Amino acid sequence: MTASAIARLDAAVLQKPDATTGYLEQLFSRLFLGLVYPQIWEDPVVDMQALQITGDDNVVCIASGGCNMMSYLTAGPASVTAVDLSPAHVALGRLKLAAAQHLTDFAAFYQLFARADMASNRALYARYLRDKLDVDTRTYWDARAPFRRRISVFQNGLYRHGLLGRFLGAVHLVGRLGRVDFTPLLTARSLEEQQAFFDTQIAPLFDMWLVKKLAGFRAALFGLGIPPAQYDKLAADGDGSVLPVLRERVRKLACDFPVRENYFAWQAFARCYDPSPDASLPPYLRAGNFAALQDYACRGRIVNQSLTDLLAASPSGSKQCYALLDAQDWMNDGQLNALWREITRTASPGARVIFRTGGTEDILPGRVDASLLNRWSYDPDASALGSAQDRSAIYGAFHLYRFTG
Template sequence: MITLSKIVENLQDRLFNSVVSNNLVYNTCWEDPRLDRKMLQLNKESNVVMLTSAGCNALDYLLDSPRHIHCVDVNPAQNYLLELKKALFTNGNYSLLWDFFGEGQKTGAEVVYQRNIRPLLPTAAQEYWDSHISYFTPSPTEPSFYYKGTSGKIALMVRNRIQRKGLYNNVLQLLNAQSTKEQAYYFFEIEPLLWNGFHKWLISRNATMSMLGVPAVQRKMIEQEYDGIFNFIRQSIQRVFTQLPIHDNYFWRVYLTGSYAPDCCPNYLSSQNFKYLQPRVDRIHTHTSSLIQFLKHHPDTYSHFILLDHQDWMADAKPDLLAEGWHHILNNSSPGTRILFRSASPSADFLPPFVKKHISFKEELSSKLHPQDRVGTYESTHLGIVQ
């Protein structure tokens, strides 16, 4: 017998799948690569498989000069975004890269795209950006690319709330604070004015979480641990802004301001890294596919798997698919292969039992690094090494 709760869960899953399959969801990566690179220990022999997201972290990992990075995503829009970034490197004009992805806007973006970028894109990416390059054309209501896509729409709502409350200058003071003590002062001055009944309601909606790329099963994990999504988000934000140095936290800066700063941006946008990355971007290969299908069609021995928080998506709802995925990962690994993922759960107890028979989890290292995560929206980080 199908229960009401199961019907609701199925509807939530359908909404989530509709959002993440047909739209650009992530316009920037939401995992901290500074910690990743300490755990992954990439080198010139590394053969990496990772989930694409917005492609920022693939470019960051490229600084360690791995041999190949295979970026896999079922959502083609995420791969097209990475291909656009690769094309801007191939074009060779750092200023254009900074305009598009540092400032998040470019006056005359359509003309620049047609002349300088489009010829460098694969056909499918051309077709996508032919109708979406206006994302980079600023307007009074949507001044930045980082307010486009489904996650960007939520960020824009928060930014508009801040501006309507007259808090934007306070936010800039917070972002430019010179100490955690100063950060905490500005944060606690802002926080009581930021939240109201509407925003508490908005954050608690399934549609909002779907737009942010958070599936129902992951919401359930968070709600069980924190007695509601709102409490989790509020505590996460408070910790990030009062306990961790904010000066290089480009994750939150870009959503609060719509742009990065030269001294607060992802590594791929740093001018000093441009010439190093430019000749290496062809080591990044995009694949529009599930991870399982990718491994079926591209069997190999891979040195690294970066799974983001994708394990959560299958934890309760699709245990058979979760187990199948791990069988394929292990079949394409060798002793020493490193596997990294994050979770909304405080532990990785949801993994199939056979996984821990083949993988040693380095909880001491990951637990040491996890509190330094500048994003702050995951409950745990896990690094496993195949035995």
């Protein structure tokens, strides 16, 4: 990876309030040079309901695994520009964009990104996609890392790879140690059955000595993409411990939505998407959206830089939708204000900003300069609705702001 990629990650992550935290932040930064999220963990259906994307909207977002960028494109916006500090996420997003433009058969597109575990996927890549990629992206997928070419992850289960995939693998190992088989949860026919499974099978895992011990280490949640600063916010919500917070969010994931309608639950408890014909999937992987995705994929792009830097190079009043994921949880006050100066400058009247927080409280009041934040209106009803409906269940809250000018 380039020195510039490392520098961008360090600038985003390193706060260094003390020596131990500084070491952990540096470790976290280096982990983000590789693949972290094979799938993004924010619900795009909630995003799109809040953003109300139209054909006149220019959307900017953080890419992560690229699922939301691709899903936003199905709404037919004027453009979607995604940023990410991980070169691996940029390569994954560009591969998805290329596939949407050059794979004419939905079955092939589904095979590559929904199944992502078939031996023929490597040949699919070589025949239809490899020569359509830019040099950096092609080099990334052709490289050996360390024993086989990176593109082979699509042959043996993309969603078992990356930092998140390995974290979920460790969760399943803990489940086996606790003699828990998650299959009955995935075949449950009611929310009552799901709740009963959580109460009798999953909840006791949080009482295991190993789980309690691991939860006390800030590095234990690196696999969820949670840096030390965000870990501390979670612990504050749990009166000093992340364990009760994690327990409640796993409960929400397992119990608050019918499991057949929640592909996040399938990723957590099966490490794949539901293979059923009527399975829950991200919008961009649904057959009914494929034609729209093909039409609008050319309006998407992804770049390896920070959102603040991207906006600084954009014309004033040129953006209508901003999706920040949970990136602000990583930021100090200076970084937050720099970002919101550029958001406010580039926002057109009526622009919408959505984001998540690891904790339950909105982090902007008292931190972002009032002269900036007073130009925005917080929507408490839409924020509460988004928080309740986000099937990923990993965050404390969803937030929506509207630009009042």
